[in-house]
Amino acid sequence: MLDTSKWKPFVLSDLFEIKKGKRLTKEDQIPGDTVFIGATALNNGITAYIGQEALHEGNTISLTYNGSVGEAFYQREPFWASDDVNVLYAKNFVLNEKLAMFFCTILRHEKQMWSYARKWNLEHMNQTIIKLPAITDEIPDFSWMESYIDTLDYDVNDIPDYFLNEGYNKACWYLDNINQNDFEENYAASHTKNNIKLTDRKWAYFELDKIVTSIQNGKSYNASDLTLAADDEYISYVTRTDANNGVSMYVQRLDYDGLEKANAITIGDTTATIFFQDHDFITGPHIIVIRADWLNVYTASFIISLLNMEKYRYPVFGRAFTKDLIKQTKLYLPITEEYKPDYDFMEAYIKSLPFSNKI
Structure with a gap:
């Protein structure tokens, strides 16, 4: 002390x-x-x-x-x-x-x-x-x-920017738990070697509702009614938690009428917790599910980064990020020569970032 x-x-x-x-x-x-x-x-x-x-x-x-x-x-x-x-x-x-x-x-x-x-x-x-x-x-x-x-027991200059950029708590966790050389060797590589800048494209605003296939409330299940998974045949139970990609537990795969297929973005409307789901899942209360034909883990990462910048508008226990507000949300996106969102560029940009080979 x-x-x-x-x-x-x-x-x-x-x-x-x-x-x-x-x-x-x-x-x-x-x-x-x-x-x-x-x-x-x-x-x-x-x-x-x-x-x-x-x-x-x-x-x-x-x-x-x-x-x-x-x-x-x-x-x-x-x-x-x-x-x-x-x-x-x-x-x-x-x-x-x-x-x-x-x-x-x-x-x-x-x-x-x-x-x-x-x-x-x-x-x-x-x-x-x-x-x-x-x-x-x-x-x-x-x-x-x-x-x-x-x-x-560290040199400030040795803390990688990718931990400093995540704030004080992440930097402290890094210092206590991570061997930098091992970490970078196993995780830090990019998916591609392209040098892509956000300034390489023109940008324009789009309402989210105009560029996705659907924005719907997931069917609400209570945790007390679910059975924990006993093997690898599981379904994710997505709630408003901000941890573990929004998954609060893994449940037994049953014939749920509210089963959601993988490849979707989920948003907790009262908490503005936003994640990409790459496994089949069911939802708890107050979960919005977004789907689009251009959606994959890379384009989702790009869009989620922009949606997370909207969080300040929707404080916890204040103004909820409801389905109607989500639909009206305007995102500033890179565009093609045809003035359409350039999803190929978004994917390529994410693939060029450090750690993208582990996405």
Whole structure:
């Protein structure tokens, strides 16, 4: 346990100049390579890549004050921060990745103070007091912070981006459990060697209902009425859980009148949990099933990534992602010369990504 009894209080605005993000609606975003930081706890805060110029410098810390409050991430490269995010620029010291990791951990501990009606707005953030190791009452001990990070059994620079991009918790899990060389040798290869960029195509908006075959409610089964599978002849039971691809258990293959065939996207309407199902399945309450003739595991991965960016519109226990709203959802998609969704490009793009050979 780290002894913090001698740490000193510091006002956050004495350490950082805190700048606001700027609103940019999904409709106004154009595809590109600029990182867009939104109110999420995942993907290092990244919710999109846009064509607009970056508004904030790299080597800074992004900190959410609305939505998923108190998520602090180190941003190496220039980026655009949404209006739910403030950006911390070091004032009288030089920030680096080790110091940023230390500060991000401290800042995340503040999140419990700011939720629901009490917003961590710019005024409150400037006034926030954090405790730090210190040389004097006015001077934090930055050398100690870096040394402490060095004592941990890893090198920050050795953490692969694909774990850092999944956020703080995934990076910690990686450090504790994964041998990087073994992992990359067995899993990290792409399906193809093509270098494909999202900017290689023009894009346009399409309503989801106009590009799929069906969007329907699955037949609801209660878990208490089902029998667990005793062998490999099983059916997936898909519910609103956000774990295990939405599958809460595997059940005995019986003659269910609500049996759904594989090759479908499922959405939990009250939780906005979205997954591709590659085995036959039945559903629990509040599950929407989407089917399309162009659907496969690769195109589904592309579409699901876009649908997941809609989650902020449908908070848990708030406004549900109902069937009608799903039908009306507009997705920004790459297009062919005939102005139709380019599903071949979507598939090729997913196949070009690291880890795609294991999809």
